[in-house]
Amino acid sequence: MRAVFDEVVIVTNQPEQYKEFGCKVLEDLIPDLGPVGGIATAFRYTDKDALFVVACDMPFIRAEAIDRILSGAEGYDAVVARSDGGIEPLFALYRKNALDYGEGGSVLSILERIKNINYIDIGRKVVTNINTKDDYESAAL
Numbered sequence: 001m002r003a004v005f006d007e008v009v010i011v012t013n014q015p016e017q018y019k020e021f022g023c024k025v026l027e028d029l030i031p032d033l034g035p036v037g038g039i040a041t042a043f044r045y046t047d048k049d050a051l052f053v054v055a056c057d058m059p060f061i062r063a064e065a066i067d068r069i070l071s072g073a074e075g076y077d078a079v080v081a082r083s084d085g086g087i088e089p090l091f092a093l094y095r096k097n098a099l100d101y102g103e104g105g106s107v108l109s110i111l112e113r114i115k116n117i118n119y120i121d122i123g124r125k126v127v128t129n130i131n132t133k134d135d136y137e138s139a140a141l
Contacts, residue, residue: 003063004070005052009045011038012056035090035107043096055090057129059136065126069093076118078111083124087111091127 001008008023013032015025026045030037035055042051052069054061065081070093072079077098081091089107098114111117130136 001054001061001066004066009042010056011041036105036110039094039099039107043099049097050093050095052093053090055129057131058091058127059130060125060128060139061091062126065091065122068120068122072118072120075116077116078114079118079120080111081122081127082119083122083127085124085127087119088122088127091122 002023009026010018010021010023011026011028012018013028015027018025026041028037029041029044033040035053039051039053042053050073052066054066069079069081069091073093077095079093081088089111094114098116099110125139128139130139
């Protein structure tokens with residue numbers, strides 16, 4: 001992430017677990033709301049009009065894939081990765097003014113309320129979610 005961005009921020013319900021990574025760590029303002037709470041917290045603490053969001057369980061992300069998302073941003077309220085596995089709303093760029101948290105819900109439900117989205121094809125491995133050692137070993141092959 002640091003190869004692409006000047007600032008990397010981790011938003012979590014457990015900030016003490018991430019202090020060793022050497023980047024800014026924010027505690028969720030709305031605990032237990034998952035990624036939606038994390039995105040809302042990140043926007044609350046930045047003056048930027050857009051943020052790149054990535055899930056913490058994607059070990060195969062590459063600068064080139066991030067660059068593809070960023071290069072497709074002009075004129076769009078969101079740019080979301082897509083692979084043969086579907087869309088991945090947690091590998092995406094979101095503009096602050098496009099997000100409507102009023103009705104709450106999942107990231108997918110918020111995405112449904114954004115009118116102007118660019119979907120960028122990214123290789124499936126880049127957006128593979130890893131939750132266990134077995135997941136990692138299977139994906140690493």
